[in-house]
Amino acid sequence: MADHSSFRRHPHPFSVDLVRWLPTFGSTGRLLAAAVHDPAASSSHIHLLSVSDPSTPLTSLPLPSRATALRCSPSVLAAATTSGSLHLLPSSFDTDSAVSVPSGALFHVGPVRGLDCGGGTGGEEWVTAGEDGRVHVVAGGGDGRVVARRVWEGKGMVGYQAARWASPAEFATGGAGCGVQWWDRRKGDAVVVQCKGIWGHGIVTGMVHSIDIHPSRKHICVVGGSSGTIFAWDLRWPQQPIPLSGVGLDGTAQPVCESEVWEVLFDNYTQSSDIISSASTRILPVMMCSEDGILAVVEQDERPLELLVEPCAINSFDIDPHNPSDVVCALEWESIGVLARGRDTMADE
Amino acid sequence: MPGVPTDGGAVGTVVPFSREPGDAVAAPPVRTIRHGVAPPVSRVYVSFSSGNLLQVACLGPPIPEGGGGRGAQEVAVGRVVEVNLGGGGSGPGGADVEEEIDEAEMRRIQYGSVPAFALLQSRKNALADAAAMSRVPSVSEHAEWWQYVLEYSKTIGSLLGNPDSLPAFMIDDPKTILKDREKPTSLKASWELLEIFFVDKQLKSWLPERFVDWLADYDSLLTKTENTVYRTLTNFQKKLINLQIVEDDPDYWNGLAAALSVGWLDIVVNMLRFHGSYQLDQMDNRETENGLVEAVAVLVSTMPRMRPDLPTGKLGHCCKTRPDFIKALEKWRGQVNKLECSAFWIQCGHQKTRDGLKNLLHIMLGNIKNLTAATSHWLELFASHFLYIRPFTVGFEGMNHLAQKCIQLKPSTDNSGLTGLLGGILSENPEVVLAECTKSFGPWMVTHAMELLTADNDYADMMLHEERPNIGGISLEELHRLVYAQVLCSHSLTWQIAPTYLSSCLNQGLGLLEILLLKQPIQDNRLVLKTLEICRLYELGNVSTNIMKIGGIYHWKHGRKGTGVYWFQQAHDKVRLDRIALQLFENIGKSVTDDSFKVVLSSFTGTEISRGPFSRHKKEGLVSLLGKQWNFSYS
Numbered sequence: 001m002a003d004h005s006s007f008r009r010h011p012h013p014f015s016v017d018l019v020r021w022l023p024t025f026g027s028t029g030r031l032l033a034a035a036v037h038d039p040a041a042s043s044s045h046i047h048l049l050s051v052s053d054p055s056t057p058l059t060s061l062p063l064p065s066r067a068t069a070l071r072c073s074p075s076v077l078a079a080a081t082t083s084g085s086l087h088l089l090p091s092s093f094d095t096d097s098a099v100s101v102p103s104g105a106l107f108h109v110g111p112v113r114g115l116d117c118g119g120g121t122g123g124e125e126w127v128t129a130g131e132d133g134r135v136h137v138v139a140g141g142g143d144g145r146v147v148a149r150r151v152w153e154g155k156g157m158v159g160y161q162a163a164r165w166a167s168p169a170e171f172a173t174g175g176a177g178c179g180v181q182w183w184d185r186r187k188g189d190a191v192v193v194q195c196k197g198i199w200g201h202g203i204v205t206g207m208v209h210s211i212d213i214h215p216s217r218k219h220i221c222v223v224g225g226s227s228g229t230i231f232a233w234d235l236r237w238p239q240q241p242i243p244l245s246g247v248g249l250d251g252t253a254q255p256v257c258e259s260e261v262w263e264v265l266f267d268n269y270t271q272s273s274d275i276i277s278s279a280s281t282r283i284l285p286v287m288m289c290s291e292d293g294i295l296a297v298v299e300q301d302e303r304p305l306e307l308l309v310e311p312c313a314i315n316s317f318d319i320d321p322h323n324p325s326d327v328v329c330a331l332e333w334e335s336i337g338v339l340a341r342g343r344d345t346m347a348d349e
Numbered sequence: 350m351p352g353v354p355t356d357g358g359a360v361g362t363v364v365p366f367s368r369e370p371g372d373a374v375a376a377p378p379v380r381t382i383r384h385g386v387a388p389p390v391s392r393v394y395v396s397f398s399s400g401n402l403l404q405v406a407c408l409g410p411p412i413p414e415g416g417g418g419r420g421a422q423e424v425a426v427g428r429v430v431e432v433n434l435g436g437g438g439s440g441p442g443g444a445d446v447e448e449e450i451d452e453a454e455m456r457r458i459q460y461g462s463v464p465a466f467a468l469l470q471s472r473k474n475a476l477a478d479a480a481a482m483s484r485v486p487s488v489s490e491h492a493e494w495w496q497y498v499l500e501y502s503k504t505i506g507s508l509l510g511n512p513d514s515l516p517a518f519m520i521d522d523p524k525t526i527l528k529d530r531e532k533p534t535s536l537k538a539s540w541e542l543l544e545i546f547f548v549d550k551q552l553k554s555w556l557p558e559r560f561v562d563w564l565a566d567y568d569s570l571l572t573k574t575e576n577t578v579y580r581t582l583t584n585f586q587k588k589l590i591n592l593q594i595v596e597d598d599p600d601y602w603n604g605l606a607a608a609l610s611v612g613w614l615d616i617v618v619n620m621l622r623f624h625g626s627y628q629l630d631q632m633d634n635r636e637t638e639n640g641l642v643e644a645v646a647v648l649v650s651t652m653p654r655m656r657p658d659l660p661t662g663k664l665g666h667c668c669k670t671r672p673d674f675i676k677a678l679e680k681w682r683g684q685v686n687k688l689e690c691s692a693f694w695i696q697c698g699h700q701k702t703r704d705g706l707k708n709l710l711h712i713m714l715g716n717i718k719n720l721t722a723a724t725s726h727w728l729e730l731f732a733s734h735f736l737y738i739r740p741f742t743v744g745f746e747g748m749n750h751l752a753q754k755c756i757q758l759k760p761s762t763d764n765s766g767l768t769g770l771l772g773g774i775l776s777e778n779p780e781v782v783l784a785e786c787t788k789s790f791g792p793w794m795v796t797h798a799m800e801l802l803t804a805d806n807d808y809a810d811m812m813l814h815e816e817r818p819n820i821g822g823i824s825l826e827e828l829h830r831l832v833y834a835q836v837l838c839s840h841s842l843t844w845q846i847a848p849t850y851l852s853s854c855l856n857q858g859l860g861l862l863e864i865l866l867l868k869q870p871i872q873d874n875r876l877v878l879k880t881l882e883i884c885r886l887y888e889l890g891n892v893s894t895n896i897m898k899i900g901g902i903y904h905w906k907h908g909r910k911g912t913g914v915y916w917f918q919q920a921h922d923k924v925r926l927d928r929i930a931l932q933l934f935e936n937i938g939k940s941v942t943d944d945s946f947k948v949v950l951s952s953f954t955g956t957e958i959s960r961g962p963f964s965r966h967k968k969e970g971l972v973s974l975l976g977k978q979w980n981f982s983y984s
Binding site for chain 1: 453456457460463464840841842845873874878879882885904908909910911912914915918
């Protein structure tokens, strides 16, 4: 049974750092948000693009420095930068009504790579975690203002690289050399559980680049990091992370890649091969992109399914929440790729 | 490295830049740098960073002890400024290319050529390894080599097209002479020229016809200043809208003759149908005239061509073998002669039609005078020889001789770009070919075209691979690749593809690669990881350790202690980790209640540390854990 997937590569000038699907629809179809950086002019922007023609931006929002994190909620697009500022744009894309939290002593200094939406009572609170070791929760003040509350001041002792909400009161972070941490706001804004992770043979520690938590299994995180490492962390057994892919791990399938795993996301489209007993014990399929140009779906104890093998790095990707067969990715060589997966063979059975 | 000033009194001597009066060289541009350091600036350090960035560190005199009272403004004691010297420098394209292809497009071509180049190099290495092991020169493998190069050439050629320039919706105007096509670029034209003459062995027998096809695609690019067949036709096309009686205009007949002489048969037949005698109200009066025009059109469309097939829409009678062609040509020429001598010409009323059609017939018979008059540029005359006078010209010597003759008949002052390239190819001079590529098409072209030149040419192969002492013992091939790699390194978007080219340079490639990697900025962790990935791919362990150590110190000094320790751990830097452990150890001894220290300790040891002061039990546990991690013993 042939896989009717199609992949289109669209050239997009200058470095495309991050790319995300937008929840709103434009007049010509789906919309994308891309964080773009022009090194010659030292300028950075968030571009709003249409999927049918991603090479020409529809609107753009200028940023003070290079974007390091990008995330969409149903009503707001947020971008965090390398200088430590946060910018929130409403879904109407009226660039005049963009709100920002400037970098500095009250917020972050340095790159903010952990950014996620989903906390608080309405699910509209943002968590930011930066390389300066600080963690903030940012909420709308109601009258157009945003208020950033400091949850943690690490004083640089830890550098955070990723953050993800699990529930309105809990979130996970990961960083350089410190593994992953689980925070609970109900227990006084503190780390309640942490884990160093499982990094492969001979490697003591690594850098966490991305965390994802499945909306229906909130006790399981999947973590992607350096040296091709992907592992799952089940909070019920906090010191026994489950390796999904990595260099030199015994007992798991061949590692899908050997370089940095930049992003991981749970993949709703790929049916788990073990549908019957998929309750709680198995880790659901996870999609990853890596520095050596691989976009693949990894499953526990299964051979990884390679969707793309590119000659250049894939820096970022996103799965369309409305239509999980579509994946957009940001390629190192100044282009954006759109992959439309065909009918999966397993879905027919 | 800065040195101690030898003469204490003459600190900061400025040596003036002397310029002879009347010197032809212009004064170098002077730039002011705003550094914000209060004068006097005691020291200035200058060094090049990645690409065109110059880093200038300006340091003021050290603040004396106890100076700077309470509430004093923070005066910058020193500052590092980055100056971007780029803009207007030499890009990867040469003179011709920069006008036609913009930077983003050129980068797209550069990215796309990397996999093709890498594949060809790995195939070359595989062949060399096999040959070294078996010690028997494999004839079949060498014979196949040109096929690999052809595949490489086609891959890169497909990158050079410009599909966006086609208009989306075209109305087919019956009165168009020249159809709208993809806009040609001289880069693609020169690439195809090299492919035709150096690589494609299947073409050997019908190389003349292939050249005629090439000229049809790229005639518009031959020269900017002089006239060409393409220009003649476009000018006439503009006139055509306002023209009532087409056949009265001499430009109509000149255009027909020009198009016929370079073999654009479909255009000739199309244009003949514009003749007034085809109009319905004229048909009865001008029957003979119309008959003659139609007869010429039929003859043109059945012209024998020495080639296996024709693309759709093109006219002519294809002959695959020489005897077939000679027979067809004789028959066809007989028909042309018969028409020329027929009695109908006397009955033809229109003078201009008579002369014009007869001119076309003489061209078809291969009359050199008519051909020379019809064509505008020596390349077009050259192509017309292949069609009408000497269709069996093969071999570079014959073609070169013919080219010289054409140049004498139609001298041209504009000899650069494509015409210069063709001159170098025909005179079998790879040095001239390379020089022309460098001047007009830039380092990208030279680096990738060298593979085409050496596909089947022993002399070129030897010339490019010979190690030359006057350029430091490296070969010309390596020199050109290094130049291209340096162009790539100068732009922060393309530096990551430079290692592919540097690794193919056997003498100095690896050294330059190490320098390139060490010069990359380490402020951004992502960029450091990309740099380290390249080190891993090329097995440069020392370089990656150095980069990690530098990154560690940078983050430690700027307050990001956790990230700093991470990099030291990655670099297995025992010296610094031991020093850090000692510091932390002393802090534990002082019964630390600072929560942030606990966080870092807990993160390094992987255990949970609750709030509150350390218990003695926990302290001992931590000591043992730290000791295990860093081999540090505390007695």
